[in-house]
Amino acid sequence: MAVFIWRSLSLLLREIGQFIRSRVLIPEGSGVLVAVSGGVDSVVLLHVLSRLANKHRWRLAVGHVNHAMRGEAADEDEAFVRDLAATLKLPFRSVRLDPELWKSPGNKQEKARRERYRWLRTWAKEERCESIATAHQADDQAETELDRLIRGTGLDGLGGIPVRQGCIVRPLLETPRAAILDYAQFKKLAWREDATNAALAYTRSRIRHEVLPVLETLRAGAAERIAQATERLAEAGEALRAAAAILLQQNLTQGVGAEWRVDTERLLSLPIGLRLAIWREALRLMRGGALRRISAAHCYAIDHLATSNAMGPVALPDDGRVERAGGTLIFYPSPEDNGASYEFELDIPGDVAFPGGSLMSWRASEGEELVFTDPNQAYFDAEAMGEAIVVRSRRAGDWIALPKVGRKSVARLFSDLKVPHSHRDRIPLVVSSVGVLWAPGLRRSQLAMVTEKNHRIVGMKFCRKLSK
Incomplete structure (x- = not known):
């Protein structure tokens, strides 16, 4: 990851353009749906992409999801983004979600995220956009990394927010919040402030307003440095997962039923970190790509089963299990996983x-x-x-x-x-x-x-x- 030296705002624009090109985030001549909430990050993202669009022959469209959580303020955000898209003469898509969604049990933030991306994907398809650009930036990455660290996440989680996730791309992920604010103020851009971002009810908010400022006093550019370390961890995680997938395929057979069998003879001499990654990939394969409710404890239990005289079984969520027969681990999917989509x-x-x-x-x-x-x-x-x-x-x-x-x-x-x-x-x-x-x-x-x-x-x- 390049270390950005923000000598000028024109350099910022060039650096973001170079980041997009080096990661092939938005191919030449393709369509991009820009997710715009109305906040400063997404407004700057839209402004930057519109400045670069002619050079790269991008077709831009704007999408906004009104979560209907903040009454009139949310409706005003939607109107603001609509006017912004009209000023730039760009196609605009929006939806106002049903407030009843937030009355049902469950994590509101997670439900909002799922609904937001569902609508963005729908609009991208309708507007023939190959990419959806969101405005996550370096401070968001640092907040995510610190939040996951204190939760005790594994290597997958420590990879942070990916630069690309399918059709979702994040062109500002190496750009610090301070540089974004400087750009917006210099260009005299208008944006909306979400009052809930200043509240300290959520862990992420407290990290943003209380923890990161302290880290900045200890080491200037702390957020950028954390974001850089996060990408290194993501690269290491990708390499480990790729190696684990290859080794798994070399020692894997499908049973006569829905079970999967892993021959452990050539795997037991491998470092424990690589073995744990192999068991995790086996679980991912068995469960159709989903690792919901699978923790590090399950992988350690499977490793103990493989390397000791224990007979098991290792119980998995939703009634799945892993058993050992001689030098073979047998992964039995739960009834929900058996024949599940992937x-x-x-x-x-x-x-x-x-x-x-x-x-x-x-x-x-x-x-x-x-x-x-x-x-x-x-x-x-x-x-x-x-x-x-x-x-x-x-x-x-x-x-x-x-x-x-x-x-x-x-x-x-x-x-x-x-x-x-x-x-x-x-x-x-x-x-x-x-x-x-x-x-x-x-x-x-x-x-x-x-x-x-x-x-x-x-x-x-x-x-x-x-x-x-």
Whole structure:
């Protein structure tokens, strides 16, 4: 991560632009839905992106979610953002949530976050935007990291707020709040103040107003330094998880039922940190990518089961369990996980494991011989394959555009190919913002087809996990 020296506001603009380019957050000529609350961070984000849009041929749109939690003030925020979008002559989308949502039990902040992102994704699709830009900045990253540290989170949590999360991008994540305020004041930008941000009812608010200022007196630029350390931890976590996924696939078989079996013979000599990561990846795979209610204690218990004479079982949430039979760990999913849907993000280049196998992606090099005869391998035009690429199980309403056939439902495709009903939920689909790209081993769609004119090509290879 570059250490920013804020010599001038023009340098700030250039540095943000360079950050976007270096991380390939917003491709040239693509659409971006900018999430704008009306606060100073999101107003500056919109202003910066609008300044850079012509150079990079970006199509901008503005989205605002009125959570209806603050009465007239929330409605005034919505009106402010609407006027701002009109001033910039940008498409505007908004929704006012039903106040009844907040009367039901549960964490209000989490429910608000889910609703916010649900609407943003809907609008991005309708506006044909490949990316959704949010205004999280360096101080937000520092607050998140400190909050998770005092909660005792694991390495995944210490990775903080990701720069990219599917189609969600965060162009200001290396920019400190002070620089954002300086920019807004110098440009004489107007913004809205949320009075609840000054309240100390939430832990995050107390970290922002009481803890970070003290840290700044101890070390100037503390928030930026914490954000930098967070990214290092995120990189280490990604490397550990990738290594764990590879080792897991090398020692994994699917049982005759819904269980997964891990041969531990070659794993027990590995460092404990790597073993724990492998057990965590096995749980992630078994539970369709979700680790809800899984803690470090579960992974340590599984490791004790693997390395001792204990017979187990290790009880998991929702009645799942792990047992040992000789040198094999057997992961039994809960009734909820058995046949459950799954979804995993696919980085390019990168690899991902999922129920039924794994998939590897790479950027084809110039002169590479492309193999089109293998049904488990496919190539795509990188410029046309869309954003937010995931590997997931089928969903109601899925369709695939087939060469010479046209649009066909995935359900009909499985039926035509006589895929057993018991296997259909485990067949992976490679899906992006433009639709279903590939049903590995079955059919490749006509989307993002490779031609002689393509200069950027992405290759993918599917490795099926055979039942034991």
